[in-house]
Amino acid sequence: MTDAIRTFFTIGYGGRPPDEFVGLLRAHGVETVADVRLRPDRASLGAYTKAKTADKGIEKLLADAGIGYRSFPELGNVFLDMDDWTAPYGELVERAGDLLTRRLVALPGTFCLLCAEKRVAECHRGAVAAYLAARGGWRVEHIE
Template identity: 80%
Template sequence: MSDASRGFFTIGYGGRPPEEFTGLLRAHGVKLVADVRARPDRASMGAYTKAKTADKGIEKLLADAGIAYQWLPELGNVFLDRDEWTARYTELIDRAGDLLTDRLVELPGPFCLLCAEKRVADCHRRTIADFLVRQGWRVVHIE
């Protein structure tokens, strides 16, 4: 990564009202949310759904708060339905982390990795963050 000294944030929206969620992002100066969910288009996610058009769902929620949105499907947790997802996703990042995270360098900062789980300890975004920290990045987990 060419700019490994960069910092970034992570956040989970689970159980957060949309106003609290966007307030936390604004309070931390986040300019772009990098969505690392495998299926952000699921309708059960309400305001956090990636709708078919940017004037609805998460893109509208963020745009109304002055925050850009980018979906990064390559960072989605493809092992989420397996009991051993943590070990499998960690192995994937250990083997292909440079390839999977290369678009993050291009994102305007400060950016924030987004997933559903409110607690970072329960989410694959922790694995992504740990990989980036080993590359020299700085992270703040918004909890």
């Protein structure tokens, strides 16, 4: 007997109005947003900021739509200030991926990795998604 394959999604909020963003999540059956930004409290758009209390910012936006929110700063891109961050971030995920994704893979239901960049090709969430998909048991769909 084979284990069922779980599908998860990725999305970037950049350039999306909040209602469009939430609509895409709902259309894909997302139950929990897994925020993989290193500093979600420093988002440039207020609706996407992780505020000090859950009654504001992204937590409120999602809660109002019946979607859960969890922050995973351990999956944030610590190499973002480098011109070519892709190689060192990819190496970090390859070396410590099981540790870095431990809390993420324990999420029940359908989750969606969230970061700021609209296109996955420009974002570290693609490396996290590729790592999970390569482990087996996971299928990823990028919402673009």
